[in-house]
Amino acid sequence: MGKISLAAKVTHVPSMFLSELPGQHHGCRQSAIDGLIEIRRRCEATGVDTLVVFDTHWLVNSGFHINASARYQGIYTSNEFPQFIQNLAYDYEGAPALGDAVAQIARAKGVRIEAHHVDTLELEYGTLVPLKYINPDHRMKVLSIAAWCPWHELEDSRRIGEAVREAIEASGCNAAVLASGSLSHRIHDNNEAQAGIHTISNEFYRQVDQRVLDLWTQGRFGEFTAMLPEYARACHGEGLMHDTAMLMGLLGWDKYTGKAEILTDYFTSSGTGQVNAVFPLAA
Numbered sequence: 001m002g003k004i005s006l007a008a009k010v011t012h013v014p015s016m017f018l019s020e021l022p023g024q025h026h027g028c029r030q031s032a033i034d035g036l037i038e039i040r041r042r043c044e045a046t047g048v049d050t051l052v053v054f055d056t057h058w059l060v061n062s063g064f065h066i067n068a069s070a071r072y073q074g075i076y077t078s079n080e081f082p083q084f085i086q087n088l089a090y091d092y093e094g095a096p097a098l099g100d101a102v103a104q105i106a107r108a109k110g111v112r113i114e115a116h117h118v119d120t121l122e123l124e125y126g127t128l129v130p131l132k133y134i135n136p137d138h139r140m141k142v143l144s145i146a147a148w149c150p151w152h153e154l155e156d157s158r159r160i161g162e163a164v165r166e167a168i169e170a171s172g173c174n175a176a177v178l179a180s181g182s183l184s185h186r187i188h189d190n191n192e193a194q195a196g197i198h199t200i201s202n203e204f205y206r207q208v209d210q211r212v213l214d215l216w217t218q219g220r221f222g223e224f225t226a227m228l229p230e231y232a233r234a235c236h237g238e239g240l241m242h243d244t245a246m247l248m249g250l251l252g253w254d255k256y257t258g259k260a261e262i263l264t265d266y267f268t269s270s271g272t273g274q275v276n277a278v279f280p281l282a283a
């Protein structure tokens with residue numbers, strides 16, 4: 001019998017890498033890094049052996065997709081932010097059986113989804129950046145699920161989240177599940193970007209993000225799930241917030257009553273709103 005030991009919404013801002021370099025931005029994202037390191041500590045303390053990541057940088061245009069490779073290995077340079085992420089070497093053991101089980105269960109729920117075993121299907125940085133801090137010794141297996149889903153129904157992502165929970169519980173895995181994406185995600189206009197590395201692109205987005213965090217920390221997920229579709233559109237949710245819909249599906253959607261724990265206080269980065277938050281699970 002498997003179990004989920006940790007569920008979280010996590011940031012993957014590349015400015016964490018800048019934060020580690022000498023220079024103007026040194027230390028600027030230490031709080032974000034510390035939040036991810038705390039998740040690593042909790043994973044180690046609870047014996048987590050598998051990380052499932054909903055990745056809002058893996059764009060899929062038809063169907064839902066799971067990277068169920070037995071091993072992920074490569075050297076990653078971001079084609080969208082090559083100035084920030086270059087030559088990031090990675091080597092993780094995959095979780096192919098779990099990936100197949102998620103796809104099978106989700107298909108039974110009516111979702112059009114496939115699990116792929118293709119060595120050349122690479123990971124994206126929504127998975128790679130958090131794992132650099134959460135899984136630096138490559139101890140934990142990894143399963144990456146696409147969550148940049150521009151033409152997809154949030155209801156399907158909710159079902160995928162349910163399927164992830166059922167597949168983990170039917171497996172022998174001790175898993176942590178990470179929704180890797182921002183809150184609001186309206187990146188600055190190009191000529192504002194360099195000066196705006198630490199700011200939000202519009203005050204409206206900050207105000208809505210902060211209201212959402214109030215709902216999360218107060219355990220008001222009936223209200224949050226009711227506003228999620230409009231929030232995702234109005235605030236340009238990263239990946240249209242399919243990572244969040246998958247996480248909410250896993251947690252129980254509107255029936256979830258846990259109170260989110262904020263590990264990294266809300267911060268703004270390159271126009272977007274970011275947080276690290278853990279969602280307590282019933283014993």
Ligand SMILES: [Fe+2]
Pocket residue numbers: 012056057181182238
């Ligand atoms: Fe992102």
